[in-house]
Structures are given as structure tokens and as C-alpha cells.
Amino acid sequence: MLFSFALILLAGMAAGWISGKAGLPPLLGMLVTGIVTGPYCLDLIDGSVLDISSSLRQIALVIILLRAGLNLKASDLKKNGRPALLMCFVPAVCEITGMVICGPLFFHLDLVESLVLGAVVAAVSPAVIVPHMLRIMEEGYGTHKGIPQMILAGASADDVFVIVLFTSFTEIASGGRFDSLSLLRIPTSIILGIAAGIAAGSLLVRFFRTYRFRRTRRLFIMLSTAFLLVSAEGLFTGPVGFSGLIGVMAAGMMYAAKDAEDAIKMSDGFSKFWIIAEVFLFVLVGAAVDIRYAAVNFTSAVSLVGCVLLFRMAGVLLCMTGTGFSWRERLFCMVSYTPKATVQAAIGAVPLAMGLACGQTVLTVAVTAILITAPLGAFMIDLLYRRCLSVESVFE
Numbered sequence: 001m002l003f004s005f006a007l008i009l010l011a012g013m014a015a016g017w018i019s020g021k022a023g024l025p026p027l028l029g030m031l032v033t034g035i036v037t038g039p040y041c042l043d044l045i046d047g048s049v050l051d052i053s054s055s056l057r058q059i060a061l062v063i064i065l066l067r068a069g070l071n072l073k074a075s076d077l078k079k080n081g082r083p084a085l086l087m088c089f090v091p092a093v094c095e096i097t098g099m100v101i102c103g104p105l106f107f108h109l110d111l112v113e114s115l116v117l118g119a120v121v122a123a124v125s126p127a128v129i130v131p132h133m134l135r136i137m138e139e140g141y142g143t144h145k146g147i148p149q150m151i152l153a154g155a156s157a158d159d160v161f162v163i164v165l166f167t168s169f170t171e172i173a174s175g176g177r178f179d180s181l182s183l184l185r186i187p188t189s190i191i192l193g194i195a196a197g198i199a200a201g202s203l204l205v206r207f208f209r210t211y212r213f214r215r216t217r218r219l220f221i222m223l224s225t226a227f228l229l230v231s232a233e234g235l236f237t238g239p240v241g242f243s244g245l246i247g248v249m250a251a252g253m254m255y256a257a258k259d260a261e262d263a264i265k266m267s268d269g270f271s272k273f274w275i276i277a278e279v280f281l282f283v284l285v286g287a288a289v290d291i292r293y294a295a296v297n298f299t300s301a302v303s304l305v306g307c308v309l310l311f312r313m314a315g316v317l318l319c320m321t322g323t324g325f326s327w328r329e330r331l332f333c334m335v336s337y338t339p340k341a342t343v344q345a346a347i348g349a350v351p352l353a354m355g356l357a358c359g360q361t362v363l364t365v366a367v368t369a370i371l372i373t374a375p376l377g378a379f380m381i382d383l384l385y386r387r388c389l390s391v392e393s394v395f396e
Contacts, residue, residue, distance in 0.1 A: 004046040007037060012279035025378035027128065027282045027341075031371070034286020045287055053284040057342060060281035062226045062248055063273050064130045068152050069197075069252020070267040071134055083319045084146075087154030088190075089161045091315035091337055095122040096165070098311025099304075106304040107297070107365075112173045113358035116351055119166035120366050121308060123343035126155045126245075127281055128374055129336060131274070132381045142389035147329060151336050153249070159343055160189050160243045166347060173356050185241030193243035196232070197250025200225055204251070205258040219269045226251065285345040285370065293360065294367040301368035309338055309373070332381075332388035339377030340369040 015029030037044040049056075099118030103109040109117065133148040142148050164185045204225060208218055229251065230244030256263035294301070313334040320330045348366030352359030 001046050001048050004044070004049040007044055008033075008049075008283045009276065009279055011037060012283040016279065025375050025382070027278075027378055028375035030279060030282035031286040031289075031374065034283040035289050035291055036286075037283075038287030038289070040290045040292065050284075050287060053287065054346060056280050057284055057346070058230065059227075060274075060277035061127060061245065061342060062223070062230060063270055063277045064127060065245055065248045066222065066226055066252050067134060067267050067270045067274065068126075068130045069201075069249040070256050070263045070270070071137055072149055072152060072249070072253045073256065083323055084150045084153055086319040087150060087316070087337070088157035089186075090319050091124075091312045092122040092158055092162050092165075094315030094318070095308050095312040098308040101311075102304055102307045106300045106307075107358075107361050109358055109361065112169065113356075113361075115169040116166070116173050116356070116358060117362050117365060118308070119162055119169050120344060120348055120351075120362055121305070121340065121369050122165075122312070123159045123162040123340065124155050124337055125339045125341035125343065125374065125377075126159065127278075127342045128339035128378055129155045129381075131278070132336075132378060132385075136381075136385050136389070140391045141385050142329065142332070144390075145325065145329070147325070147333065147389060151333065154337075157190055157243075157246060160193075160241075160246060161186055162343065163347070164189065164241065170351060170354065170356070173351070173358070174354055184239040188239070189236075189241035189243040190246055192236075192241070193229075193246030194250045196229060196242070197247035197252075198254045200229060200247065201251040201254025202258065204255055208259075208262070215265060215269055219266060219273075222251075222255075222266065223270075223273075281342070282374075285341055288345045288349075289367050289370065290363070291367075293364045294371065296360070296364055298368065301365045302372065304365060305369045305372055312338060328388040332384050335377070335380045335384060338380075339373050340366075341374045344370050 011033045012030045015033040016026030017029070019029030020026045036042055039045070039047075039050065096115065096118035099121065100111065100114045103114035103117055130152060133152045136148045137143050204222055207221075213221070226244075226248045229247040232247075233242050233244045236242040252263070255266070316334045316337050317330060320333060325333070344366040348363050349359075351362045356362075
């Protein structure tokens with residue numbers, strides 16, 4: 001296991017550095033490292049590491065969402081209240097609709113199979129989006145209009161919405177009945193997650209003001225609290241859901257609202273954790289990719305992913321209707337909401353494991369979506385944000 005950890009860190013960081021020097025997103029090098037060293041190529045990563053890879057990826061997500069929350073302000077989100085809310089579900093609905101239309105054309109899927117595939121592909125990747133939006137916010141691009149803040153908040157809620165739909169669609173595909181009450185998990189997951197996050201953030205502020213710990217200890221206490229929020233998801237079954245990831249972001253936001261100065265310091269601390277977490281996240285995502293499946297019907301998979309992305313981008317554009325955003329700003333929002341990675345790696349193989357007829361197709365398209373949209377989306381965000389977003393002048 002220690003050899004595997006060393007291999008992941010050293011090879012992942014080296015490949016990321018090489019990608020960066022070549023003008024490509026570092027995560028592309030990390031993904032390729034995972035594919036090459038994973039069980040489907042050289043098989044250099046210990047099986048015990050792969051067994052806990054989902055937990056390691058979740059830890060990385062928690063860290064990046066904590067950073068996101070600590071850098072978000074409720075006042076910034078209020079600037080784009082309606083579009084920020086619509087971004088949580090409208091683009092995903094549009095993409096799933098696109099899959100229902102295009103899935104039968106490229107892979108001869110029926111309605112339910114298209115819905116399952118659409119739910120897998122429709123989730124956007126906070127692991128790609130959040131680091132880029134945080135950097136854009138630090139540089140001040142688009143922050144006066146709340147654009148990166150809106151994208152940050154929408155990305156996590158988008159995943160909750162899609163995963164609930166995926167659970168319902170796979171139940172139908174496996175011969176079960178659709179339980180309309182399960183749709184209640186979407187609003188309850190978001191509402192309870194926000195409520196728990198607000199409570200946790202408030203308690204952390206009070207606790208740290210009472211007990212003056214050093215920053216390192218405060219970081220680990222906050223991180224442990226975030227782990228508890230995510231772990232609490234398993235306690236909620238039936239029509240009542242709970243999103244620990246939304247709770248994590250809400251906790252960071254509440255902490256920042258009550259102690260903005262310390263929130264900046266805490267965010268800086270978590271940015272150091274992210275250096276390691278990022279490598280583990282993307283290398284292990286790459287290790288989950290069976291490149292042989294991606295080679296099957298690759299052209300059809302690429303074409304299908306491209307088509308449904310157009311539907312997603314149209315959904316983002318629909319969310320921007322009636323706003324004061326320029327066409328360049330709308331273009332940036334549309335492109336920024338395309339990367340796929342973590343959710344696809346986590347649930348892409350589930351239909352195949354369930355024995356569904358569409359299982360191999362779902363996995364093939366999910367893998368293709370990761371390989372295309374994660375690096376390309378990151379590259380386009382880096383390319384466009386200075387061209388499409390403005391920095392508010394201090395003299396305005």
C-alpha cells in the first residue's frame with residue numbers, strides 16, 4: 001500500500017507538472033497516470049488502495065468543497081438568486097432530455113436505458129470546477145457579478161439532484177416500480193444539508209472562539225466535522241434525504257459569514273491539503289477507467305457526449321435569461337458547466353454490476369465523458385475567463 005501511495009503522489013505530480021508545462025490542464029496528466037498505472041493497464045496500484053479509492057476520492061471532494069464554502073458569501077449569491085437556483089437542476093434536466101433524444105440514435109437504447117445513461121452523464125464535476133472558480137475569484141474576475149460564486153454553488157446541488165434521479169431510474173430499469181415519493185429526497189437533501197451546515201458552521205465559530213487552538217488543529221477539527229456531515233447521509237432513508245456535501249459547503253459559508261478573517265486563513269490551510277488531495281482524486285478516477293470499454297464504439301460515444309453537452313449548454317443559457325450578463329459572460333458559464341469526472345467514475349459501473357443490458361454502454365459513455373470533458377473543460381475555463389469576465393475597477 002505504501003508503494004502505491006508513493007507511486008500515486010510522485011507519478012501523479014510529475015505527470016501534472018508535465019501537462020502544465022505543455023499548456024494542458026494538470027489533471028489530464030493525473031488522469032492518464034491513473035489509467036496507465038491502474039488495474040486495466042500496468043496494474044501497479046495495490047488492490048487495497050483501489051478498495052478504498054471511493055473513500056479517498058470523497059475526502060478530496062470534502063476538502064475542495066470546504067474551501068469553496070469558506071470563499072463564498074451569501075451576499076454574492078443573492079446577486080444571482082434566480083439563475084443560481086435554476087443552475088442547480090435545469091442544465092441537468094436538459095442534458096437528460098438530450099440523452100433521451102440522442103441515446104436511441106447512437107446506441108439503440110430504450111427510454112429507461114436512456115434515462116439511466118442520462119443520469120450518469122448529467123452530473124457536473126465539482127472537483128474540476130471548484131479549484132478553477134476559486135482561482136478566478138482570487139483574481140477578481142466576474143466576482144462583482146457573482147458569476148464564479150453562482151457556478152460554485154450550483155455544481156454541488158446539481159450532483160445531488162442527478163444522483164437521486166439515477167437511483168430512481170436504475171430501480172425502474174431493474175424491474176422495480178418508480179416511487180414518486182423518492183423525488184422528495186431532492187428538496188429535503190438540499191434543505192436539511194443547508195440547515196445542518198449552518199448549525200455546524202455556527203458551532204465551530206463559537207467553539208474556536210472559546211478554545212484558542214492553533215490553526216492546524218482547527219483545520220483538522222473542521223475537516224472531521226465535515227466528515228461527520230457526509231457520514232450522516234447514511235442515516236436518512238426513504239423520501240427524506242440529506243446531502244452531506246451541501247452541508248459541508250454551507251458550513252464553510254456560515255463560518256466565513258461569522259469570522260471572515262479566520263475563514264481566509266482556514267481556506268489557505270485547506271489549499272495546502274488540496275495539493276495532495278487533488279493528485280489522489282484524479283489518479284484514482286483514472287484508475288477506475290477501463291480503457292478497453294472506451295475503445296468500444298468510441299466514435300459513437302464521442303458523438304453522443306458532444307450532442308448532450310449542447311443540450312446542457314442550452315440549459316445554462318436558459319438559466320441566464322433575463323439577467324444582465326453579457327454574451328461573453330454567458331458563454332463562460334455555459335463552458336464552465338460541462339466538465340465531468342467524479343460522479344461518472346463513482347456510478348458509471350453500477351448499471352453493469354446490476355446486470356442491466358445497457359451496463360456496458362453506460363460505462364463506455366461515462367468513461368468517454370470523463371476523458372473528453374474533464375481536461376477540455378478545464379482547459380476552456382482557463383482559456384476563457386480572462387477574455388469573457390471583467391475585473392471590477394476600484395474607481396467604479
